[in-house]
Amino acid sequence: MLYFSKTKIFVIYFIIILLSFFSLTNFIETENNSLVKKVNLGLDLQGGSYLLLEVDSNPIIKEKLQNKLIILRKTLKENAFKYKNLTLKDKNITFSINQNEINKFENFFLNKNNLINSFYQRYNSYELDYSINEGVVSINYSKFGLIEIANSSLEQSLEIVRKRIDEVGTNDPTIIKRGNNRILVELPGLDNPNRIKKLLGKTAKLTFRIVSDDNNFGSELLFFDKSDQKLNISKRVLLSGENLTNATPSLDNRTNETIVSFNLDRVGARKFGKVTTANVGKRLAIVLDNKIISAPQIREPILGGNGQISGNFNFQSATDLALLLRSGALPAPLNILEERTVGPDLGEDSIKSGSLSLLIGFMLVIFYMLFKYRFLGIIADFALIINLVLLVGILSLLEATLTLPGIAGIILTVGMAVDANVLIFERVKEEMKTEKSNIHAFDIGYKKAQTAILDANITTLISAIILFFLGSGPVKGFAVTLGLGILTTLFTALFFARHLSSIYVMKNKDKNIKV
Amino acid sequence: MISIVSKEIEFSRLYKRLNILSFFLVILSVAMLFIKGLNLGVDFKGGTLIEIRTENNQVRISDIRQSFLKMNIGDVTVKKFGNDKDYLVKIELSDNKNSDFIEKINNQLSTDLGSVVNFRRVENVGPKVSNELLKDGLLAIILALGAMLFYIWIRFEWQFSLGAIIAIIHDVIITLGFFSFLSYEINLSIVAAVLTIVGYSMNDTVVIFDRIRENLRKYSKITIIQISNISTNETLSRTLITSITTLLALCSIFFFGGEILKGFSFAMILGVVIGTYSSIFVATPILNYTKVTQKTVLKEDSELN
Numbered sequence: 001m002l003y004f005s006k007t008k009i010f011v012i013y014f015i016i017i018l019l020s021f022f023s024l025t026n027f028i029e030t031e032n033n034s035l036v037k038k039v040n041l042g043l044d045l046q047g048g049s050y051l052l053l054e055v056d057s058n059p060i061i062k063e064k065l066q067n068k069l070i071i072l073r074k075t076l077k078e079n080a081f082k083y084k085n086l087t088l089k090d091k092n093i094t095f096s097i098n099q100n101e102i103n104k105f106e107n108f109f110l111n112k113n114n115l116i117n118s119f120y121q122r123y124n125s126y127e128l129d130y131s132i133n134e135g136v137v138s139i140n141y142s143k144f145g146l147i148e149i150a151n152s153s154l155e156q157s158l159e160i161v162r163k164r165i166d167e168v169g170t171n172d173p174t175i176i177k178r179g180n181n182r183i184l185v186e187l188p189g190l191d192n193p194n195r196i197k198k199l200l201g202k203t204a205k206l207t208f209r210i211v212s213d214d215n216n217f218g219s220e221l222l223f224f225d226k227s228d229q230k231l232n233i234s235k236r237v238l239l240s241g242e243n244l245t246n247a248t249p250s251l252d253n254r255t256n257e258t259i260v261s262f263n264l265d266r267v268g269a270r271k272f273g274k275v276t277t278a279n280v281g282k283r284l285a286i287v288l289d290n291k292i293i294s295a296p297q298i299r300e301p302i303l304g305g306n307g308q309i310s311g312n313f314n315f316q317s318a319t320d321l322a323l324l325l326r327s328g329a330l331p332a333p334l335n336i337l338e339e340r341t342v343g344p345d346l347g348e349d350s351i352k353s354g355s356l357s358l359l360i361g362f363m364l365v366i367f368y369m370l371f372k373y374r375f376l377g378i379i380a381d382f383a384l385i386i387n388l389v390l391l392v393g394i395l396s397l398l399e400a401t402l403t404l405p406g407i408a409g410i411i412l413t414v415g416m417a418v419d420a421n422v423l424i425f426e427r428v429k430e431e432m433k434t435e436k437s438n439i440h441a442f443d444i445g446y447k448k449a450q451t452a453i454l455d456a457n458i459t460t461l462i463s464a465i466i467l468f469f470l471g472s473g474p475v476k477g478f479a480v481t482l483g484l485g486i487l488t489t490l491f492t493a494l495f496f497a498r499h500l501s502s503i504y505v506m507k508n509k510d511k512n513i514k515v
Numbered sequence: 516m517i518s519i520v521s522k523e524i525e526f527s528r529l530y531k532r533l534n535i536l537s538f539f540l541v542i543l544s545v546a547m548l549f550i551k552g553l554n555l556g557v558d559f560k561g562g563t564l565i566e567i568r569t570e571n572n573q574v575r576i577s578d579i580r581q582s583f584l585k586m587n588i589g590d591v592t593v594k595k596f597g598n599d600k601d602y603l604v605k606i607e608l609s610d611n612k613n614s615d616f617i618e619k620i621n622n623q624l625s626t627d628l629g630s631v632v633n634f635r636r637v638e639n640v641g642p643k644v645s646n647e648l649l650k651d652g653l654l655a656i657i658l659a660l661g662a663m664l665f666y667i668w669i670r671f672e673w674q675f676s677l678g679a680i681i682a683i684i685h686d687v688i689i690t691l692g693f694f695s696f697l698s699y700e701i702n703l704s705i706v707a708a709v710l711t712i713v714g715y716s717m718n719d720t721v722v723i724f725d726r727i728r729e730n731l732r733k734y735s736k737i738t739i740i741q742i743s744n745i746s747t748n749e750t751l752s753r754t755l756i757t758s759i760t761t762l763l764a765l766c767s768i769f770f771f772g773g774e775i776l777k778g779f780s781f782a783m784i785l786g787v788v789i790g791t792y793s794s795i796f797v798a799t800p801i802l803n804y805t806k807v808t809q810k811t812v813l814k815e816d817s818e819l820n
Contacts, residue, residue: 044775052644054643194615197615198615335641336639336641337640337644338639338640338641339638339639340636340639341637342635342636343633343635343636345568345635346566349773350773350775353773353776354773354776356772357768357770357771357772357776358767360767360771361763361764361765361767361768364763364764364766364767365763365764368760372756404775404776405704405707405776405779407772408768408776408779408780411765411768411772412711412761412764412765412768412783414764415760415761415762415764416715416760416761416764418756418757419718419753419757419760422753422756422757422760423722423753426753426756430749452722455670455721455722455725456718456721457718458666459666459714459717459718459721460711460718461714462659462662462663462714463714464714466658466659467707470651470654470655470658471651471655471703472651475704475706475707478704478707479707482711
């Protein structure tokens, strides 16, 4: 056990030097980062915001079913079905037909090229499910139809969320999908996520609609955004936010009021021109997420494709509205399921207290080992230092994220790492009682302690692995440092410290070694 | 310490008394868990946690409570957190919270206290996520226990497995019992601590068991009780040194690692102490109760060959 070949020694020290280099690069400030790898600081250490958003696809499902209903009514008429009571209720379209038309309906509904019920080749399934009970047909979305909706709204939402956050201009945001309807947003360095939360909390569906004079069938009563006033607004959407190409906050020269100016694409400009020409003298309501922002009177046709929105904005709210309009509407509302924000000063405090407790824990263990084992204690302590350097090196090489529990994991590794050397030294001590030769005692000691060392580390590794897969957030950082700490502990105890011991024993093979 | 170790300690004389003590502690802990339950934090119960730092030293905790009472946002608990300026506020879960409710709280609090209030940390967990986290946490603990059972089942005879698993369950239940008794908060990091305790306790037990098995092979005439004593003594100095270095590291976290790691390090300290105790006084006696002999070990050996 004490013999090392030259190649083995070379490999051991090569690994140590390599990882020491990467652990040192953490402390070098340089622009050239091709070779420099650094540990990332978690949000709890550098400060920042973590948001978990859920895409609420219920409104989309309702909206899509509403469209289906319209198409269905049309096609049923075209195909001369005698249907009654066609209604949409609770994500179900129901209607009744004659018994003798059921077959005909099924043939039509399951035709792979029909216009209502798409057939998904990849799932080998239809978009919609249907059931017929005593002449009442009930249609709703199938499992795969719902998956398709969820997927597409998640993709679109992700895009819009990314645009909005990019526009705000935070440092290195992380925006990724989580599961099939969630978006995870990490905003390092952001200590007040209120603005982002507000921006993400709005779907920002912009519509231009005419204010109607009475509450007739085609209109609805909507509130103003900033007051309790209400107006009857026509349900017909003349123009929507999709036709916007740009929006910026600006100052109205005449009134000195902050406004949002927008540009329309060609289709939008033509539509807008037509609408404003036809409705001169009427009021045009600008509606955002079913709240009226303003409802100015159309004094003259607006033909240039440019317009402006006024609505008692201050500069901040005008900037935010322009940003929302530029980034486009979310397909579905986003709910914030989880929010964790750490201020930068707390992060700094955590780094300080984390480092302090690491330093103190480290010193305590080092002195205790010296006190307990004297010269062999130096070997164990040297191994402990190398262990720590290697651990930081691996974390940097993997560019792992270091969290506060992660630091706790490193400190715990320091406390538990000496176990391997303790197991060996104690075993050597026992062997020395019966064994005359120092070399033999060490050799057997190492051999016999090996199973116990492996056992000890495997059990902790199992816990770390489970925690890595099931833990979330900062706790995952604990699993990472604890798990990697076990690997470096095994390496230092079984290779590095063993090599040091072998040199020591070879030099003192005839002396009386006290363990 | 070395002098104590070199004398043989008859651990077995304490088996009966300490087993009764352990039994009562487990029963007491289970009763605690059922009657009083655990103080689940926002991670597992949902709700909002805010760490506040006031700029003004004159602020009293009752002023903060008063301000929250006025806001009428449901059940709110306020307590000191570390130094004089820091407070921890926990707001129970409710569904009438808009995305700007934290901003509103900050504004109201700053007005009421008459000075700027710094929100150092905000954790807001909805019911869906807290349920998932709770489920994942329980699953992690169960999986860890299962994995340890599997591991020891491969490594040892069934009597040993039984001893080790009972010892681990003993440790987890008593640790959680302590948390229930002290009303300490259970959050994600406590789950991490429990998993680490499971690993640590297992490791401690396995080292002693390894030695017991080795000695069983060596001596044929000695009873398992004596073998347990010999093996525990032989490994005692390792058991103590490792526990001490681990506790030194953990105490360093507890005293210098800041408020956030207090619960975690406390659970770990508790777990390491209980885990060390249980490998000597819970896991090992079970080998006696299940009548392990040299045959038990040799039988397995012959099966392997």
